[in-house]
Amino acid sequence: MRHLMNPLDFSAEELDRLFETARDIEVNMPKYAHACEGKKLATCFYEPSTRTRLSFEAAMLNLGGNVLGFSDAASSSATKGESVADTIRIISCYADICAMRHPKEGAPMVAASVSGIPVINAGDGGHQHPTQTLTDLMTIRTLKGRLNQLTIGLCGDLKFGRTVHSLINALVRYDDVRFIFISPEELRVPDYITEMLKDKNIPYEEVMQLEEIMPRLDILYMTRVQKERFFNEEDYVRLKDFYILDKAKMNLAPKDMLVLHPLPRVNEISVDVDDDPRAVYFKQAQYGVYVRMALILTLLGITVDS
Ligand code: CP
16 A cells, blocks of 8 residues: 655656656546546545645546545544544545645654555645645646756745645756745755755755846746744744735746746735746646546556556
8 A cells, every 4th residue: 555745755757657647637537537436535634725625626526436524623533632543544444545634744644654545645734745746747747848957946935835845855856957946044945955955966046036047947936935834923924025926027037937836825926927828827736636636546556448
């Protein structure tokens, strides 16, 4: 039985196969309509979500399966003191696969260690968000045509943004990838990530100004400042609008640069940018359904004949 805790749990070759399946799903959706008949997905979300939970549920419904779960820790027996380990033991009696989001780093890993069914980390604190990474990689691979030879700017809250940490982890496996980290001093990418990049001889720069590096980017990955992970409101208010991507900044970017954002967006991308063909964050959310369908099939060991 396999789980997905970290994007590196899958080899680059396995990810390629997953993306090929996701592409086939996009083009031949009806072929997959009964693939998970009789199977159930449990979504156990101890933290708020729109995209991840609903795209998992849409993915299982598209596959002909069913869904159950909770979207708020307050409506689960966690409020009575039940542990994550006991909860997943119970969920294993009710469902075939589980997607879990939790505010505590490592909680889905604890669940996986005792689970009777595959567990997917749907985001654990400020740590990892592997299915967002699969979505991001599929978006880049599909719309840019490659995952190598890329200069990727990551902008905003690089300290608390788990999608950023997961994406960097996954991208370092591809050739000729270079990172530009754009953040205020307080929200710099954690040292463990820059140490890892140094160890692997992967080029990176850290800058504070977005404008100056726009002309060099293949991909701009915008992120919101993670209000829920700040210890005080004053710091959040001071930093929340540090970067706002607008039309004037987009005019500095190459014509084929792509703007991704895991969403939700707050103020960091002006709505004026939404009509720019380089703004692909809504398309990215759609790819999230295909890639989660492919992931469910892979973890359940289900193949669909062509
Ligand atoms: N991208 C993402 O994780 O969005 P949600 O928090 O809405 O699931």
